[in-house]
Amino acid sequence: MTADDGLSRVSGERRDHRAYDPDILPRLQSLLAILADIDVAHRSNLLVIESRPMDEARKGQLVADLRQNHCRRRAPYVREIEVLEARMEAAFR
Known part of the structure; x- marks a missing residue:
């Protein structure tokens, strides 16, 4: 058994062992x-x-009203996904 020195075996670059919150993936799904x-x-x-x-x-x-309602219903969920994506990106910076 060898100690993990944090270097990638392929590239020789440092690997970052940080991960994002485990609650992000289930919420995203x-x-x-x-x-x-x-x-x-x-x-x-x-x-x-x-x-x-x-x-x-x-x-x-009717189609225009339906599309407007569709966008309105989706908007809060899309915003929350954007927030989660930002949290995920921040974890790997």
């Missing part, structure tokens, strides 16, 4: 699942609107 659910619901609603016979102007307004 949870946020991505929430976003996937929101996206699936949005796509389903969009298909319903597009398949209904109605005035094109009305349909266009």
